[in-house]
Amino acid sequence: MGAMPFSELFKSRKPHVGGVGEGAVQGSSTIGPAAPDRAAIVADLENAGISWFWATDAAGQVSYLSEAIARACGHEGTCASGVTLQSLLIPVAGEGDGRSLGLKLGTRKPFSGLLVETTGGEPANRLVLRLSGRAVFDAAGGFIGFRGSALDATEEYRNEEEASRLAQFDSLTGLSNRHRMGQRIEATLAAFRQTKRAATLFMLDLDRFKQVNDTLGHAAGDELLQQVGDRLRGAVAGRGEIGRLGGDEFQVLIPDVDDRGELGVLARKIIAMLSQPYSLSDGRCTIGCSVGVAIAPYDGVEREELERAADLALYASKNGGRGQFRFYAADLELEDQLRRRMESDLADAIEAGSFALEYEPLVSLADNRVVALEARYCWEDEERGRVSPESFLPIAEGSRLIVPIGEWALMRACRDARQWPATVRLAIPVSPVQFFASGFADRVAAVLEETEFDPARLELQLCEAIIQGDAAMVDKGLGALFKLGVRLTLDHFGRGFTSLSYLRRAPFSSLRVAPNFFEPTIGDELGDMEMIGAIVQLARTLGMETSAGGIHALPLLARLQALGIDHVGGYVFGEPMSADAVEIAFLQGDWTIAPSDAGSQRASRRTVFRKIGLIHTDCYYEVTLRNLSRSGAMIQGLEDVPVGTQFVLDFGGGQLAVATVKRVMDDTQGVEFEQELVDDGAGGLVTRGRVSPYALANAGLPLQSLGAGKVAGAPEAGVPRFKLSRNAPRPAGIAA
Structure with missing residues (x-):
């Protein structure tokens, strides 16, 4: 038989043993002739929410539960028969391991302040309670259950929970x-x-x-x-x-x-x-x-x-x-120092007039006729020598020095192009920093007026990053340039995320395919030709021309021609030329260039010139990396290396690549990687994985981040199988 409910206990006024909360009722007494009924006091406390009560029998099943708690648990009345208390009330998150209430009841020792949450009812109606209780024994000392009280801590807990959430x-x-x-x-x-x-x-x-x-x-x-x-x-x-x-x-x-x-x-x-x-x-x-x-x-x-x-x-x-x-x-730390120094030198170079322009032919694939020349920046520095645009233009953009450099280049190029035939256009790239600089269209107008250059012959190449800027500023800038009568080309199309609806209404004359489409893919070693074909069809639908630059080989040129690309530039039609060389070429009449593979380069191969490590058996050699692609590289510095030899190339910073020699030219070897390199996000290539510092620590080395040098633990000596070439170049460090 279960324990007597609280209401019956108070109505009976019989002496009993047990407790409510921290105290135990040992008997009954009245205060004067009109003392209130104890059951009424309990009811008042429960109805006011001041305190609630609970009781279990000897088996741990609930024999009494204040109606507010029972309702929050999804039960009606004050008794949830056949249900244990710990199935209705669970510790709140972070307040125990989920068994603490059951453990406390099992030990039959008094407890207080246990934070629990009701379960079983609607989530919005659940309560957080501070639970107290004491075991109840009969006159003979036999255990008959637990009785206790509960205080509503819902608001307090939710406020603390919200404060904790806001703090994190x-x-x-x-x-x-x-x-x-x-x-x-x-x-x-x-x-x-x-x-x-x-x-x-x-x-x-x-x-x-x-x-x-x-x-x-x-x-x-x-x-x-x-x-x-x-x-x-x-x-x-x-x-x-x-x-x-x-x-x-x-x-x-x-x-x-x-x-x-x-x-x-x-x-x-x-x-x-x-x-x-x-x-x-x-x-x-x-x-x-x-x-x-x-x-x-x-x-x-x-x-x-x-x-x-x-x-x-x-x-x-x-x-x-x-x-x-x-x-x-x-080496990014060194790169940061070099960048700051180059930024300072760029400012001096503007004052010293150390910049020049070269021009790369853009050829019509219909008849191999030169239809435009693209301006390319050149910087001849006393210490660095010839600095590639890929090295200094990002720094010029970051420091906003591209604005005066770009203004000078536009003036210089328009003056040079005045000497060309009237049917040949001048194409010049425009940085987002230039475009968004105050008064850019006005400066273009001033240059055209001063040089008396035909606006219809000027083609401004705008990258997709420009049209992803503030819409109002972009529309205003493009509109001002369009009114000048210049041609606008959307450069590197497909690299960004241009809205097609915007493209339909934007005043562009041509689309220039992004060079990343020429990267070899698993299905097509020439790149993503299907996507290029789709771009050509899109341009035709919009009434635009298409062009592509950096074309490096005749097979790629043939595919682009079959897809309908209008104009192409790159190694197959020659390298950039000085202004004087361009004038000489035009003196011979219509300038046509037959494509050639004489100066072609392998697709996506980066020309580099730096020292790397090469591991073979138990020897570590220092060789020169001449060029690099995802699938292979050209290295120079070892003689008498047979085809099929397997090396491990150490690019520094824990980057190791297993490579097999595929062809040999004197002291130069062409190698193929076992696993392709991946993009580093800035036009470079890196290995997928690196030597783990944990592996080095297992070998007895201290656990620390990887440095820029050779991989720790690489062999230092042994019996060399290959001879170092005396004629191999010795670069001082990593090329920019």
């Missing part, structure tokens, strides 16, 4: 805040060091966010950040922790991923999703995103190290032109 999460986006992200990163790295696992940290910075605040207001900026948070959740898809550090800075922590190919795909996905247009209450806008990536334990084993590495990679990605990602590398 960003109130605007709902993402983790800086404090929580710091804790998560530190805890993850500490735990992963014990289990030798990897973790990756992304640092994100929004591009052009300040323009949104300045043009649409801070309310629009807040709305934009909320949408950014939603898109980040969609891109990461639950694979890691996302945090907003404040302003337009974000972090993403991805556990158990160190494959740089996979991480590069994720970085591009994030950039793509965040670069799509946003619809806000106060207007429409487009921003961009730059990403820096650091991987533990390769780039750091402590939180401070990893965050610094990711910050440095982010800084490099922003200086590289924004809208891209960069992996951390130990």
Whole structure:
């Protein structure tokens, strides 16, 4: 038989043993002749919510439960027969292991202040209670159950929970805040060091966010950040922790991923999703995103190290032109120093007039006739020699020095082009920094007027990053240029995310195919030809011409011609020429160039010139890397190497690539990689994986992030099988 309910206990006024809350009722007494009924007192306490009561029998089943608690648990009345108390009331999150109430009841010892939550009813009606109780024994000392009280702690707990949430999460986006992200990163790295696992940290910075605040207001900026948070959740898809550090800075922590190919795909996905247009209450806008990536334990084993590495990679990605990602590398610190020095030298070069222009022919595939010449920047530096545009233009853009350099180039090119036949156009690239600089269209008009150059012969090449800027500013700028009568080309089309509806109404005369379409793919060694064909058809539909630059080989040229590309430039038609050489070529009449493979280069092969390590058996050689592609490289420095020899190339920073010699030319070998390299986000190539510092630690070396030099533990000596070439060039360091 179960224990007597509280109401019956109080009505009977019989002496009993047991307790309610912290005290026990040992008997009954009355205070005066009109003492209130104890059952009425209990009812008043329960109805007022001051205190609730509960009781169980010897078997632990509920014999009494205040009606408010029973209702919150989905039961009616004051008795939930056949149900144990611990099945109705469970410890709240973080307040025990889920068995604490059952353990306390099992020990038959008094307890108080146990925080529990009701279950079984509607989530909105659930209560948080502070539970107290004491075991009840009969006159013979036999255990007959538990009785206790409960205080409503719902509001107090929810307020504390909300305060805790606000202390750990960003109130605007709902993402983790800086404090929580710091804790998560530190805890993850500490735990992963014990289990030798990897973790990756992304640092994100929004591009052009300040323009949104300045043009649409801070309310629009807040709305934009909320949408950014939603898109980040969609891109990461639950694979890691996302945090907003404040302003337009974000972090993403991805556990158990160190494959740089996979991480590069994720970085591009994030950039793509965040670069799509946003619809806000106060207007429409487009921003961009730059990403820096650091991987533990390769780039750091402590939180401070990893965050610094990711910050440095982010800084490099922003200086590289924004809208891209960069992996951390130990030589980024040196790169940062060299960048700052080059920025200073660029400013001096403008004053000294150290810049020149060269011109690359753009040829019509219908008759091989030169229809335009594209201007290319040249910088001859006293110390560096000839500096490639790929090296100094990103720095000029980051420092806004591209504005005076670009203005000079436009003036110089228009003067040069006046000497060309009237049927030949001048094409010149325009940086986003130039385009958005105040009065750009006015400066173009002034140059055309001063040089008396026909606007119809001037072709401005605008990259997709420009039309992803503030819509009002873009429309105004394009409209002003269109009124001048100049031709507008959308350069690197297909690399960004241009809206087709916008393309239909924008005043572009031609589309220039992005060079990344010429990267070899698994299905087509010439690149993504199907996509190029689709772009040609789109351009025809819109009444635009198509062009492609950097064409390096005759088979690729033949495919592009079959697809209907109108104009092509690149190695198959010659390299850039000086202004004097262009004039001489035009003196011979109509200038036609037959395509040739005499100076062709392998698709997507980067010309480089730097020292790397080469491991063969137990010997470590130092050789020169001459060029590089995803699938192979050309190395120079060893003689008498037979075809089929297998090497391990050490690119530094723990990057090892197994390679097999496929062809030999004296002291130069062409090698093919066992596993293709992947994009580093800035036009370079890196290995997917690296030598793990955990593996080095197992070999007795200290656990630390990888440096820029040769891989630790590589062989130092042995009996050399191959002889070092005396004629091999000896570069002093890494070429820019």
